[in-house]
Amino acid sequence: GADVGYSYWNCLESYNNYSLSFAGDADYVNIDAAEVFDLSDEQALTISGYIKTTGNNDVVFQAEQSFGYYIGTHNNGEFALTMYFDGFADLCTSNTQVTDGNWHHVTGTYDGNEMRIYVDGVLENTCGAGVLVSQDQASPITIGSYRPGQSNYQFDGPIDELSLWDRALTEEEIQDNIGNALSGLERGLIAHYGFDDGDGTTLEDLSGNGN
Numbered sequence: 050g051a052d053v054g055y056s057y058w059n060c061l062e063s064y065n066n067y068s069l070s071f072a073g074d075a076d077y078v079n080i081d082a083a084e085v086f087d088l089s090d091e092q093a094l095t096i097s098g099y100i101k102t103t104g105n106n107d108v109v110f111q112a113e114q115s116f117g118y119y120i121g122t123h124n125n126g127e128f129a130l131t132m133y134f135d136g137f138a139d140l141c142t143s144n145t146q147v148t149d150g151n152w153h154h155v156t157g158t159y160d161g162n163e164m165r166i167y168v169d170g171v172l173e174n175t176c177g178a179g180v181l182v183s184q185d186q187a188s189p190i191t192i193g194s195y196r197p198g199q200s201n202y203q204f205d206g207p208i209d210e211l212s213l214w215d216r217a218l219t220e221e222e223i224q225d226n227i228g229n230a231l232s233g234l235e236r237g238l239i240a241h242y243g244f245d246d247g248d249g250t251t252l253e254d255l256s257g258n259g260n
Contacts (some may be wrong), residue, residue, distance in 0.1 A: 070207040077194030082115040089183045092161035095214040101152045102206035108195045114188035130157025134179030141176035160217035170224040212241040
């Protein structure tokens with residue numbers, strides 16, 4: 050499992066389970082940079098989850114230094130997927146502002162040619178993309194923080210049902226997943242963090258891959 054660094058648990062009323070709440074003061078989850086997160090061979094990914102925040106430029110999930118991708122909120126409260134391609138980095142943002150203090154289901158996908166951004170199951174933006182290039186393949190992956198133990202771009206609010214896939218989910222698949230718990234056996238699911246333990250310092254990956 051992943052290690053939780055000074056975060057506290059909070060109940061997610063909408064889905065009658067638990068979420069992980071980050072207080073904006075260097076709380077984070079640390080995940081080892083395992084090979085399964087290297088998606089440069091697949092040239093495809095999906096990162097999806099529920100967020101509730103009022104903060105701009107906050108990181109939800111990052112594998113930037115290790116494998117070249119991360120998601121978070123952007124300058125004006127948009128949801129954004131940022132990726133490192135061969136020779137350049139780029140991002141794709143939503144049209145909707147997701148930092149309104151309400152729960153939103155956010156998803157970023159990449160299929161080798163385009164990045165797509167979904168908010169609450171609706172496709173909001175499609176952006177051109179290059180060839181995903183892995184970075185140092187060793188730096189820690191984090192949830193809720195840009196870097197382990199640093200407050201820069203720290204997420205302030207709860208995150209729930211965060212999942213990473215080695216393929217680009219379709220809009221129909223994304224909509225089908227909203228409000229439904231994943232079994233952990235879905236095709237292409239690399240990691241899934243349900244945040245349902247309620248307490249403790251270790252976060253369980255429900256995909257069965259042990260990340």
